[in-house]
Structure formats: structure tokens, C-alpha cells
Amino acid sequence: MKKILVPIKRVIDYAQKIRVDPTKGPQGVQLKNVKMSMNPFCEIAVEEAIQLKEQNKGAEVVAISVGPKQCTETIRTALAMGADRGIHIETKPDVRGDYIDLQPWAIASLLKGIVDKEDAVDLVLLGKQSIDSDCGQTGPLLAGLLNAPQATFAANIERGDDGSFTVERETDTGTETIKLNASGKPAVITCDLRLNTPRYPTMPNIMKAKKKPVETISLEDMVKELGLDLDEVLTPKNEVVEVYEPPPRKEGETVGSIDELIGKLKEKGLVA
Amino acid sequence: MHRLTPSVRRLAAAKCSKTKNSKRCFASASPTSWDADENTSSLTKLFNPTDDHAALREMVRTFTEREVEPQALEYNRSETFNSSLFRKFGSENGGLGILGLTAPDDFGGTGLPDATAVSIVHEELSYSDPALCLSYLAHSILLVNNLAVNANEDQLARFMPGICDGSKIGGMCMSEPNAGTDVLGMKSNAVYDSDRDGFILNGTKMWITNGTMTGKETGDLFLVYARTGTEKRSDITQFVVEGGMEGFNVGQKITDKLGMRASPTAELVFENVFLPAKTHVVGDVNGATLCMMRNLEIERVALAAMAVGIARRSLDEMIAYASDRPAFGKSSLFGFGQIQKHISESYAEYMAGKCYLYAMANGLDLSTYGNGLDADGVKLYCATMTKNVADRAIQVMGGYGYCGEYAVERLWRDAKLLEIGGGTNESHHKNMARDLHKLDGNKLE
Numbered sequence: 001m002k003k004i005l006v007p008i009k010r011v012i013d014y015a016q017k018i019r020v021d022p023t024k025g026p027q028g029v030q031l032k033n034v035k036m037s038m039n040p041f042c043e044i045a046v047e048e049a050i051q052l053k054e055q056n057k058g059a060e061v062v063a064i065s066v067g068p069k070q071c072t073e074t075i076r077t078a079l080a081m082g083a084d085r086g087i088h089i090e091t092k093p094d095v096r097g098d099y100i101d102l103q104p105w106a107i108a109s110l111l112k113g114i115v116d117k118e119d120a121v122d123l124v125l126l127g128k129q130s131i132d133s134d135c136g137q138t139g140p141l142l143a144g145l146l147n148a149p150q151a152t153f154a155a156n157i158e159r160g161d162d163g164s165f166t167v168e169r170e171t172d173t174g175t176e177t178i179k180l181n182a183s184g185k186p187a188v189i190t191c192d193l194r195l196n197t198p199r200y201p202t203m204p205n206i207m208k209a210k211k212k213p214v215e216t217i218s219l220e221d222m223v224k225e226l227g228l229d230l231d232e233v234l235t236p237k238n239e240v241v242e243v244y245e246p247p248p249r250k251e252g253e254t255v256g257s258i259d260e261l262i263g264k265l266k267e268k269g270l271v272a
Numbered sequence: 273m274h275r276l277t278p279s280v281r282r283l284a285a286a287k288c289s290k291t292k293n294s295k296r297c298f299a300s301a302s303p304t305s306w307d308a309d310e311n312t313s314s315l316t317k318l319f320n321p322t323d324d325h326a327a328l329r330e331m332v333r334t335f336t337e338r339e340v341e342p343q344a345l346e347y348n349r350s351e352t353f354n355s356s357l358f359r360k361f362g363s364e365n366g367g368l369g370i371l372g373l374t375a376p377d378d379f380g381g382t383g384l385p386d387a388t389a390v391s392i393v394h395e396e397l398s399y400s401d402p403a404l405c406l407s408y409l410a411h412s413i414l415l416v417n418n419l420a421v422n423a424n425e426d427q428l429a430r431f432m433p434g435i436c437d438g439s440k441i442g443g444m445c446m447s448e449p450n451a452g453t454d455v456l457g458m459k460s461n462a463v464y465d466s467d468r469d470g471f472i473l474n475g476t477k478m479w480i481t482n483g484t485m486t487g488k489e490t491g492d493l494f495l496v497y498a499r500t501g502t503e504k505r506s507d508i509t510q511f512v513v514e515g516g517m518e519g520f521n522v523g524q525k526i527t528d529k530l531g532m533r534a535s536p537t538a539e540l541v542f543e544n545v546f547l548p549a550k551t552h553v554v555g556d557v558n559g560a561t562l563c564m565m566r567n568l569e570i571e572r573v574a575l576a577a578m579a580v581g582i583a584r585r586s587l588d589e590m591i592a593y594a595s596d597r598p599a600f601g602k603s604s605l606f607g608f609g610q611i612q613k614h615i616s617e618s619y620a621e622y623m624a625g626k627c628y629l630y631a632m633a634n635g636l637d638l639s640t641y642g643n644g645l646d647a648d649g650v651k652l653y654c655a656t657m658t659k660n661v662a663d664r665a666i667q668v669m670g671g672y673g674y675c676g677e678y679a680v681e682r683l684w685r686d687a688k689l690l691e692i693g694g695g696t697n698e699s700h701h702k703n704m705a706r707d708l709h710k711l712d713g714n715k716l717e
Binding site: 073076077080199200201202203204205206207209210 | 323324326327328330331334335363366367368369370373377382383384
């Protein structure tokens with residue numbers, strides 16, 4: 001196995017309390033002074049890539065991120081976990097990645113260009129979705145653009161000697177197993193929660209990560225290099241119309257007995 | 273935001289405290305990944321001078337949240353040592369590789385001779401479990417760092433790998449039942465036997481962190497100070513003593529401590545323990561005061577860092593509690609002057625200590641010594657500061673602050689040790705006054 005690409009996204013940290021400024025319209029989600037981290041599902045993808053690399057000596061893991069200057073820290077974490085090199089497509093500081101400016105189509109287009117440029121990519125591993133836009137589209141779109149075999153929501157991945165990938169997918173109704181045949185195209189697999197538990201970047205690896213190469217290129221330059229149209233990439237296909245906080249949870253009613261509970265539920269027409 | 277599936281909810285349910293504090297369950301939550309203005313960066317830079325430091329802090333913080341926090345209360349309650357968690361600090365089996373933080377990397381360490389990194393690890397671990405951190409300190413600083421700085425190549429090759437990879441746990445023996453602050457008053461002695469080319473060690477050491485894991489056997493490896501000459505008070509030699517050596521036993525495990533209960537403390541007894549001169553003497557015979565001096569500064573910095581971590585946790589807890597607690601028609605306690613005073617004074621004192629710590633640590637060269645004044649100063653200040661901040665946290669939280677589940681009472685009990693262990697307040701007074709007296713009329717900078 002030669003090359004695994006892992007696109008990773010820098011998002012608002014999982015546990016942060018999201019604040020929405022109602023005066024800012026669709027741009028309401030506050031990003032200033034907010035803690036950012038690698039998207040949890042991207043982390044799982046990085047871990048899987050490292051495990052596959054460990055099982056297949058000689059494989060190279062490349063972490064890719066599209067975002068502002070601070071994305072280098074996110075890439076650095078991937079390197080400290082064991083990725084070999086990074087590619088940072090740097091956006092201007094005011095370009096938002098949480099669906100407002102950059103959307104899955106743009107990311108998938110950029111990634112397709114990178115896959116073609118990198119050549120000999122066996123596998124692209126992505127998180128199943130990002131926790132800010134929650135689209136879950138980048139992986140499937142990329143597979144479509146590449147005309148490549150794909151499997152989403154992977155809970156287990158096995159690589160066959162013939163270069164195929166057998167993926168167990170988790171769905172709401174159960175688990176299915178899919179085999180992605182070796183096709184000359186990279187397999188595209190998105191990762192779900194149960195796939196693995198990401199390792200900690202150990203101290204020696206944190207220090208080694210500094211020496212690993214990270215290529216930084218501006219979004220504009222990358223778009224030009226890939227022969228894409230900048231307007232096409234930067235103009236969102238979907239427009240965010242409104243962003244608002246969920247309404248505060250209303251106080252519930254306490255009931256004294258099961259009978260009373262059933263009575264109330266019937267009253268409210270919630271049970272027959 | 274991402275829907276909380278049962279598995280995510282389970283991950284998130286690692287109980288920290290009843291407050292609304294974040295339960296980060298995924299790695300890479302970087303404290304420095306702020307979309308911040310230029311104003312925040314000078315303090316952040318002070319606390320994380322390089323990318324490596326920021327990455328280290330992030331890694332330890334995540335590990336602490338996920339694995340240290342959930343076990344802290346239970347091990348405190350049972351006064352037992354979580355050795356399997358401790359071993360995860362080692363470099364084996366995908367461990368964090370921080371036991372040998374300051375040890376040379378050709379012998380299994382990380383090769384980061386950096387007081388800032390030491391401070392970061394101790395601060396972050398102490399946020400959740402100062403007791404576990406104390407054991408970490410005794411091992412990584414009192415044993416590993418001391419060896420790294422004072423041992424010869426043979427000794428490094430022989431002893432360093434085991435104590436860096438997590439397979440061997442140990443500490444350092446200096447204090448005795450009747451000699452603590454008066455360290456040179458120690459009675460343990462080692463007599464040279466020329467027939468066997470070794471020393472016969474006799475004596476008792478007290479308050480030894482990691483002295484025993486279970487109360488029955490000793491820990492694995494210790495640096496032991498003993499008198500080897502009677503001409504001068506300072507005729508002390510540093511030895512390596514291995515668990516299992518004949519005559520080396522546990523006197524007793526110290527129980528019913530006020531705090532640091534999850535850290536095992538013991539009285540250790542040495543009866544005619546034979547120590548080969550070629551391999552088990554560290555540094556020069558009668559030259560141990562040099563070994564001591566090279567290590568005391570970083571030890572004090574590490575303890576001060578523990579204090580800063582405890583204070584930060586206390587602040588987080590009291591702020592969260594005060595934000596959510598209504599009273600007298602006001603939606604939170606922040607409307608009341610005494611609470612405002614508790615919180616704001618705690619914050620200022622914490623920041624003063626933290627800045628003193630990192631300013632001092634950032635410039636500390638671990639291979640030299642002679643920076644004692646500020647090492648003593650930062651520990652003296654931070655130890656009392658954190659005791660006070662923890663105390664105010666209990667006060668702000670009222671009845672809840674008084675209960676184990678809410679963490680701050682344990683932090684308050686753990687904090688008290690810092691005014692005693694690794695140098696009593698009184699010893700710092702003595703040292704600092706001596707150093708300031710030496711200024712001899714010259715003014716401060």
C-alpha cells in the first residue's frame with residue numbers, strides 16, 4: 001500500500017458552548033476567542049490511517065486541511081499522531097469553514113485535485129461528518145468526482161492483499177458489510193465513532209512532528225494550480241438564510257404516579 | 273451540532289463534577305487554537321513559549337480529562353495508588369512518554385531538558401489529581417531527572433530505560449523520621465567495605481512518595497542519601513537502591529494522610545544493604561550536596577506548577593457554581609460583593625503565581641544551579657496561594673464545596689501538602705533570606 005490521504009477539519013471544540021449573535025444574521029455563530037480542535041471524526045480517520053500504515057510498511061499518510069493559518073496546529077496534531085506529512089491550503093482569516101463560505105462541494109473539488117496531483121493514492125479516509133456543518137457530504141461527493149468506490153459510516157475496515165477494502169457500515173437498522181474492490185481508483189471511506197479510539201500524540205512524537213514537512217499553499221494558488229475556477233470554489237452552492245439558538249428548554253411537569261403520567265399523555269394527545 | 277448518539281453520550285458521561293464544565297472527550301482540543309486577537313497572545317506565549325509546549329499541554333490536558341479525572345475521587349477515597357494509570361505515562365505500549373521528560377533520549381527519555389515542559393505537565397495533571405501528580409513528580413523529577421543530571425553513562429544505560437518506559441516506579445529518599453528541613457542532620461549512614469568494594473547502608477527514611485505500591489513491597493528504584501563521612505555535616509553520598517535488595521524493606525505505609533491520599537507514602541528501612549561502589553554510587557562520594565542542589569530547583573518549580581493547576585481548577589469550579597446558583601432574587605451569585613471578592617482575588621493571585629512560575633521556568637537551565645531564590649520564591653508563593661484559592665472555592669460553593677463529589681475539598685486537602693513537602697515554608701524563608709542577605713546592600717533589579 002502506498003499512500004493514504006486524510007483530510008482533516010479544524011472546528012469549534014466539541015464541548016464548547018456555542019454562542020449566536022442575533023445581530024449578525026447567518027454569520028451569527030461566534031468564532032472569536034472560541035476553542036478550536038480537530039473534528040472528532042477526522043481524528044478517528046487519522047487514527048485508522050496510522051493503524052493501516054503500521055500494518056502495511058511503507059505506506060505514507062498525508063494529512064490535508066483547508067482553513068486559516070491556525071490549521072497548521074491541527075495538521076501538527078495529525079503529524080504527532082503519526083502522519084508523515086501535511087498539506088495546508090490556507091484561506092484568508094475571514095473565510096468561514098462552517099458552511100457559511102466553504103461548503104462540501106468546494107472541499108471535495110479541491111480534494112479531487114489533490115488526489116489527482118498526488119498520484120498512487122490507495123485510500124482517502126475522512127470523518128463521516130464535521131460537527132459544525134454536519135453535512136456528511138464531502139466523502140461521497142469526492143467519491144463521485146473521482147468515480148471511485150466508497151463506503152460511509154465505517155465501524156471496521158480490513159484491507160485485503162489484493163488491495164480491496166472490506167468495510168462494516170453502521171446504519172440505524174443494523175450493520176452491513178461492503179467490499180470495495182481494487183479499481184485503480186482510491187477507495188473513499190468515511191469513519192464513524194466505533195471505528196477506533198484515537199491515540200494520544202506521545203511526547204516523543206510531538207517533538208518529531210516538528211521535523212515533518214508541511215506544504216502550505218494559499219487557496220487561490222491551489223485553485224489556480226488545479227485548474228479550477230476560484231469563483232466556482234468560493235461561491236457557496238447553498239445560502240445560509242438564518243442561524244439561531246435552539247429555544248430554551250421549557251420546564252416540565254412533575255406527576256405523582258404512572259396513572260397520572262398516562263392521563264397527562266392522553267390529555268396532550270401524545271398517546272391514544 | 274452533532275446529535276448525541278448513545279455512544280457519544282456514554283463517552284461524554286465521564287463524570288467530572290456536577291457543574292456545567294466541559295467534558296472534552298476527543299483529543300486535540302488545543303488551548304492555544306484560539307481565534308484570538310493579538311492581546312491574548314502575550315500571556316499564552318508566556319505559558320506556552322513554543323509549539324511543542326502548546327502541543328504538550330494539549331496532550332496532557334486531554335489525557336487528564338479522559339483518564340485521570342474519572343478515577344481521582346475513588347483512589348483518594350480508598351487511599352490506593354493507580355499504578356496502571358501511572359504506567360501510561362511511560363513510553364511503552366503507546367504511553368505518553370513523559371516519565372523521562374528531562375532524560376536523554378538515547379537512554380529512553382524524551383530529551384527535553386526544559387523546566388517549562390515540566391511545569392506544563394504538573395499543572396495540567398494537578399487540575400484533576402494532585403495526588404497522582406505527586407507520584408509522577410517523585411518519579412520523574414526526584415528520581416529520573418536527578419539520575420539524568422548526576423549519573424554516569426553506565427548508570428544511565430542500566431537504570432534509565434526501566435524508569436522511563438513505565439515498568440519500574442520509584443522515588444527518592446532524603447527525609448528521615450527526625451530530620452526533614454534539617455536535611456544534613458540525617459542519620460542514615462553508609463560505611464565503605466574495602467573487601468567487597470561497596471557500601472553497607474543502614475538507616476530509616478520517612479515520607480517517601482512511591483516508597484511502596486501496596487504496603488508490602490518497596491517500590492522498584494530509589495535514590496538514597498546517606499552519611500558517608502563524619503568530618504563535615506555535608507559528607508553525604510547519593511546511592512541507587514533497587515527494590516528486592518537484601519535488607520531493603522518497607523517500614524510502614526503511611527495512612528490517614530490529610531491529602532494526597534492516592535499517592536503512596538512510606539517509611540523505608542535499610543538494614544545492612546550492600547551497594548557496590550562501582551555501580552550504585554551516584555556522583556562523588558561525599559559529594560551529594562551537589563546532586564541535591566542540581567535537583568532542588570526543578571523540584572520546587574514542579575511543586576509550584578502543581579499549585580497553579582490546583583488553583584486553576586478551584587477557580588473553574590467556583591466560577592461555574594456561582595454562575596448557576598440563584599439567590600435572593602438574583603440569577604447568580606455574581607451579584608454579591610463577597611462572592612465577587614472571592615473570585616476576583618483568587619484570579620489575580622492565581623495569575624500572579626502562574627506568571628511567576630512560567631517566567632521563572634522559561635529561563636531555568638536544568639544543567640546549572642544557583643537560581644534558588646526564585647525557585648524557593650515561586651513555591652513559597654504558589655503553595656499558600658493555592659491553599660487560599662481552594663479555600664475560597666469551598667466557601668463560594670457552600671455545602672456542595674464541603675462534599676467529595678464536588679472536587680474542591682479534595683483539592684484543598686491536597687494543596688496543604690505543598691506548604692510542607694519538597695521544602696517547608698520555613699525552609700524557603702531560611703534560604704531566601706540568606707540569598708537576599710547576600711545582596712549585601714545591592715538593590716534589586
